[in-house]
Amino acid sequence: QPGLGRPSVPAEVGWPVRAAFYYPWYPESEHWATRYAPTLGKYDSSDPDVVANHVAQARYAGLDAFIASYWGPDTPTARRLPLLLNTAGKQGFRIAAYYEPESWPTPPSQAFLNQDFDSLYRLSADPAWLRTEGKPVLFVYNIGREASCKAVGRLLVASRSRFYLNVKVFEGYRDCRDQPDSWHQYVPADNYDQQGTDSVSVSPGFFKFDELVPRLARDPRRFQADLRRQVAAGARWQLVTSFNEWGEGTAVEPSRQWQSRSGYGIYLDAMRAVYS
Numbered sequence: 001q002p003g004l005g006r007p008s009v010p011a012e013v014g015w016p017v018r019a020a021f022y023y024p025w026y027p028e029s030e031h032w033a034t035r036y037a038p039t040l041g042k043y044d045s046s047d048p049d050v051v052a053n054h055v056a057q058a059r060y061a062g063l064d065a066f067i068a069s070y071w072g073p074d075t076p077t078a079r080r081l082p083l084l085l086n087t088a089g090k091q092g093f094r095i096a097a098y099y100e101p102e103s104w105p106t107p108p109s110q111a112f113l114n115q116d117f118d119s120l121y122r123l124s125a126d127p128a129w130l131r132t133e134g135k136p137v138l139f140v141y142n143i144g145r146e147a148s149c150k151a152v153g154r155l156l157v158a159s160r161s162r163f164y165l166n167v168k169v170f171e172g173y174r175d176c177r178d179q180p181d182s183w184h185q186y187v188p189a190d191n192y193d194q195q196g197t198d199s200v201s202v203s204p205g206f207f208k209f210d211e212l213v214p215r216l217a218r219d220p221r222r223f224q225a226d227l228r229r230q231v232a233a234g235a236r237w238q239l240v241t242s243f244n245e246w247g248e249g250t251a252v253e254p255s256r257q258w259q260s261r262s263g264y265g266i267y268l269d270a271m272r273a274v275y276s
Contacts, residue, residue: 016237019096021243022242022243022244039265062272062275067096085128094131139166153178168185204220
């Protein structure tokens with residue numbers, strides 16, 4: 001059961017919150033197609049040892065939390081969320097969900113959205129769920145017609161003020177009558193993105209498994225400089241895109257292509273140097 005044997009009072013993380021987008025969808029995602037070779041091999045996201053390794057690596061890097069991809073009930077990402085929470089709780093780490101069904105070609109109905117948020121809210125009672133400003137945190141990825149002010153209203157109805165909502169930006173988002181608690185951008189083909197004092201996102205690179213050239217070439221020196229710029233900006237959310245999105249080639253997780261003497265790889269070493 002979530003939280004079993006751990007403190008029952010959820011602890012909050014103070015500002016800034018440093019988190020990386022995390023993908024518990026292997027081996028299903030693109031059948032593990034990638035241009036890189038993770039140090040752990042092509043793993044199964046249901047393997048407790050793999051998850052424990054990931055949490056330990058994130059803590060080494062100075063992260064506070066993972067923002068874990070979630071594609072709705074009865075999906076592998078939903079079934080693995082309790083394992084993530086349990087593992088994080090044992091290591092003093094935090095987990096939030098990245099709600100992605102809003103990016104479906106046919107988005108969930110309001111009724112489905114309400115039910116799914118109810119389910120996530122029950123799960124968010126776990127002490128390892130990331131909390132801030134007295135609420136459990138929920139990130140939302142929305143594209144297409146759901147990247148709109150109307151869609152933000154749907155999310156707020158489903159949340160019923162229970163979640164701290166951080167929503168992906170879209171054109172005109174600041175003009176919406178209804179505003180979530182915070183905003184972020186998800187553009188890993190850009191090395192640096194700032195959304196005012198809400199968030200700063202950095203990316204190590206982008207080289208999709210089915211593309212011939214990278215959209216963003218890897219440059220460890222640039223990545224470390226971007227991290228320093230991120231910290232200096234002082235935004236509340238300091239985000240890394242991503243910890244382990246191997247299909248798009250945006251991972252900072254250790255790989256045979258970027259080994260280091262520490263064993264954690266040059267990108268986690270850079271994060272530790274800057275975040276510490």
